[in-house]
Amino acid sequence: MNGQNPGNMTPEQRKIYEQKHREYLARKAAYEKKRQADMQRREAEEAAKRAKMKKFWISAVCVAVSFIIIGLSAFFVTKYLRDVDPSTPKTFTYRINDEKNSVAYSDAFHGNLIFINMRFLRDALSLTESASDNETVKYTSRATKSSVVFKDGSSTAIVRGMNVNMPAPAKVNADECSVPLDTVSYIFTGITISKTASSVRIERTDSVDILAKSTDTLSMVIEFSTDLSEYEQYMNPQGTERDKYLKLVNKENGVGEDYVPDNLVNITESVFAGNADTSGKMDACAEKALYAMVTELRKATGNGYISVLSGYRDYDYQRKVFNRNMNGMTLEQTKTTVTDTAYPGYSEHQTGLCADLWDTRPQYSPTVNPFTDEATATWLKNNAWKFGFILRFPSGKEQVTGYSYESWHFRFVGRYHAQKIASAGITLEEYIDTLK
Ligand SMILES: [Zn+2]
Structure with a gap:
């Protein structure tokens, strides 16, 4: 109004002014109405959106819960059925x-x-x-x-x-x-x-x-870690030789004062650690098989200390050993007692077919048991048969053999018989009984 105070306006001017002012107020009201309408519309839209989202999440949760319930039900029903069905124990x-x-x-x-x-x-x-x-x-x-x-x-x-x-x-x-x-x-x-x-x-x-009951070992390939092919004929005698080494010598069966095997040879020096004069000989065939066994044992166990302590012992020497260990005991008394030394004339050592092995390390001196470390004893127990030897006086068979368990005393019988004796877990006495 051109800087004019409305109070100074002419009536004409005032009329125009008031007219314009009314128009202004009307426009303002219209604008305000529209703004509010817009706001309400937007709020309605937002609310609708929120409602939609809420609906979605409720559905999702419902679906998930349903799945969990179905899964658990299936699990418990299956478990229940399995529990009650005797044909499929849990x-x-x-x-x-x-x-x-x-x-x-x-x-x-x-x-x-x-x-x-x-x-x-x-x-x-x-x-x-x-x-x-x-x-x-x-x-x-x-x-x-x-x-x-x-x-x-x-x-x-x-x-x-x-x-x-x-x-x-x-x-x-x-x-x-x-x-x-x-x-x-x-x-x-x-x-x-x-x-x-x-x-x-x-x-x-x-x-x-x-035990290895009734196995057919003879068709089995025996593998050694050393080449023992030249000893095969001794370890496993064939033909008429096969049954030549079954001589039973025990407390009931002696060989007599004069018996001397006819084919004694010296035990190979590299495997012998005893007294060569009194116990350094052995049956020729058994000696070869024994050499093969000690050689393989040393290689297989890494124990190079195992040696032969005693092979063939003659009647006189056995008498000295007996008198030293069993002084005064009669033959009849030995028969009813479990002993560890044989009466002279009744020792298997007089056959030349057996050997006492020993570990030459000081902790296994002949006055100490066991005669060697456990790995070596176990190896012998499980493998001696391959060389034709048997553990002659096993643990648990004292009443059959009449002797205490001797983990060191091995008797040659040839592989054919040794395998049968070892697989059945029996003694030479029991085995010979089965042949009768
Ligand atoms: Zn012996």
Whole structure:
């Protein structure tokens, strides 16, 4: 209004001014109305959007919860059905003496065969476990030193160095050594096994030993770490020679004062550590086989200290030994007593077919038991048969042989017979009885 105070306006001017002012107020009101309408519309839109989102999340949560409920229901229904269906038990149980081990039912079987993890048996059967690698594991009886070796994927168990066929391959890895249950019942003595649909019970009833019952070793290839081919004919006499070395000498069966074997030779110097004058000879065939055995043993065990201490002993020398150890005892008294020295004329050493081995390290001096380290004793126990020798006075057979357990005394009989004696876990006395 050109800087004019409305109070100074002419009526005409005032009229125009008021007219314009009304128009201004009307425009302002219209603008305000539109702004509010816009705001309301936007708010309505936002609310609709929020409602939509809310709906979406509710649906998603509902779907997720439904899935969880369906899953859990399925799990519990399956579990319930399995529990009540006797044809598919949930677990398989191995009861060994008083100890209980359970595994998933399906894990107990491979095909239709029940398997057992040897680790369940280890302590109950007093076995030592040793593994050369993740694929091979060896169990040795603490009492008898007999051993069995299982190899992953192999159906052959090596029992006392002999191949025994199993109905299915062993499964060996860092955590388990599973073998067919039938194998266990076949190779271990002193246990009873009973089965139900979902369990097996193994009880130790007697002293435990590991045997290779009725194996056919003669068709088996025997491998040595040294080339012993030139000794094969001595270790394994054939034809008329085969049965020549079965002479039974014990407390009931003497050889007499005058008996001297006709083919004595000196025991090879490199394997002998005794007194050559009194006990340094041996039967010619047995001596070759013994040389082969000591050579292979030294190589296989890394124990180069094992040597022959005593081979053939004549009547007079045995009399001196007997008088020193058993002074005053009569022949009849020796027959009813378990001893460790033979009456003169009744010693197997007079046949020239046996030898006492010893570890020449001071801690194994002949007055100390055991005669060598455990690895060497175990090796001999499991391998002597390959060279035609048997452990003549085994532990647990004292009443049969009349002698204390002698881990060092080995008797030559030839491989054919030695394998049969070793696989059956019997003595020469018992073996000769089976031939009658
Ligand atoms: Zn002896």
